[in-house]
Amino acid sequence: MAYLILAWGLLGVVYRLIPKPGSVRFQERQFRVMMVFRTVNILAIIGLVSLEVKWPLWLWLNRSRPLLAAYLLGDLVNFPLLAGYLLGMLYLTYRMDRKTKGIGSGFGSYLMQYGYFWLFVINILLVLRLDDYYLPLVPESFPKVYRWGLEAGAVALLVGLQLIALWVRRLRMVPADPEVEGLVREVADKFKVRIGKVRIWKLEGVINAYATGIFMKNIYLTETMINSLGQDSLRMIVGHECAHFQKRHLELRVIIIMGLIFLGSSLAEDFPEIPLPIFGLYWVTALLAYQVLARFQEYQADRAVALKLGGSEEMAQALIRVASPVKFGKIFRWLLGHPDLEARLNKLKMINHRRRAGA
Numbered sequence: 001m002a003y004l005i006l007a008w009g010l011l012g013v014v015y016r017l018i019p020k021p022g023s024v025r026f027q028e029r030q031f032r033v034m035m036v037f038r039t040v041n042i043l044a045i046i047g048l049v050s051l052e053v054k055w056p057l058w059l060w061l062n063r064s065r066p067l068l069a070a071y072l073l074g075d076l077v078n079f080p081l082l083a084g085y086l087l088g089m090l091y092l093t094y095r096m097d098r099k100t101k102g103i104g105s106g107f108g109s110y111l112m113q114y115g116y117f118w119l120f121v122i123n124i125l126l127v128l129r130l131d132d133y134y135l136p137l138v139p140e141s142f143p144k145v146y147r148w149g150l151e152a153g154a155v156a157l158l159v160g161l162q163l164i165a166l167w168v169r170r171l172r173m174v175p176a177d178p179e180v181e182g183l184v185r186e187v188a189d190k191f192k193v194r195i196g197k198v199r200i201w202k203l204e205g206v207i208n209a210y211a212t213g214i215f216m217k218n219i220y221l222t223e224t225m226i227n228s229l230g231q232d233s234l235r236m237i238v239g240h241e242c243a244h245f246q247k248r249h250l251e252l253r254v255i256i257i258m259g260l261i262f263l264g265s266s267l268a269e270d271f272p273e274i275p276l277p278i279f280g281l282y283w284v285t286a287l288l289a290y291q292v293l294a295r296f297q298e299y300q301a302d303r304a305v306a307l308k309l310g311g312s313e314e315m316a317q318a319l320i321r322v323a324s325p326v327k328f329g330k331i332f333r334w335l336l337g338h339p340d341l342e343a344r345l346n347k348l349k350m351i352n353h354r355r356r357a358g359a
Helices: 002-016 026-054 057-061 067-101 107-137 144-172 178-190 223-228 231-246 249-270 276-308 312-322 329-335 341-358
Strands: 173-175 198-201 209-212 218-222
Touching: 002 026, 002 067, 026 067, 026 249, 026 276, 026 329, 057 067, 067 107, 107 144, 107 249, 178 198, 178 218, 178 231, 198 223, 209 231, 218 223, 218 231, 223 231, 223 312, 231 249, 231 276, 231 312, 249 276, 276 312, 276 329, 276 341, 312 341
Parallel strands: 198 218
Antiparallel strands: 173 198, 209 218
16 A cells, blocks of 8 residues: 555656646657656556565465465455556546646546556456466366366456456447548558447547457547548558558557566566566566567558558658657657657658669
8 A cells, every 4th residue: 555655646746747838848848747657657557566476465364364365355455456546547647638638528538448458457467366376276186177167267257357348438439420431441441451340539639549459450530630630641540550450469469468467477476586676677678678569560550551552751741640749859759659750750751762762
């Protein structure tokens, strides 16, 4: 609890650092504070999980209770604390985004649209918990079919909770009008991607598009973006999301996240003598490595659209319309999975030069 209060306090301090409108380089400072906020939040969650793995609560409870009872009581404390922290973090993030992005929707709508990812993180931790703590308690005399059934049940729980979260997320969305849906499906056909649903987010002041889903691929567009872009620019942005599907970027990200969590938890359990600073260094390195992968995927999606839908200049014009012109800087650019506008435009210029040289 003391750790969570400290983490909330640190996030609150970062939140207070948001500059007021009218200051010099206001927008750039806004974005940098937001990047620091998100990085601190991720590291705080990793730190909470790391503390529980290295010094688990059940180990203290096990001195006076049976092992299974200690597991259950420890998790009855840990998971509500984690869920409460994530809820508070999401509220602070909502306040942050209202100031830096101009979001006008209420917190309930924001929670429906963004909380599903953190439920996914809790789901992964829950499955790892079942696999590492509870299932090993099943006696060896039990049939293997019974053990496999428990494993399958854990996976079903993971998928089921995530499907519920996605369903809740869609409550504040509306179906796209026929014109927009036709454009999305036309672009998807060029990438040979099958799209399930095309929906519009009622998220004020935000210009963005989202590719979601692994088994059921959906594309979500914000209402502000549709009202702000012409058909040509909208086609390029939708193509970027379809390229993520074509390149299997979402699947790779899920595998990497689960792999990093599994490796980190294995290091803590199998090598408890590892000093905490070294263990923390692993998570910082893992976070930076994941961000490098995410940025590479963004460049790859931009390149795929430029080659398939009309050239790098058209994609560059679309990016100029939707991306913030803020430069992230040499240090801060490592904290985000999205490259800044200048870097993306430079990559597109290189594609154009290579095509001309090849011609």
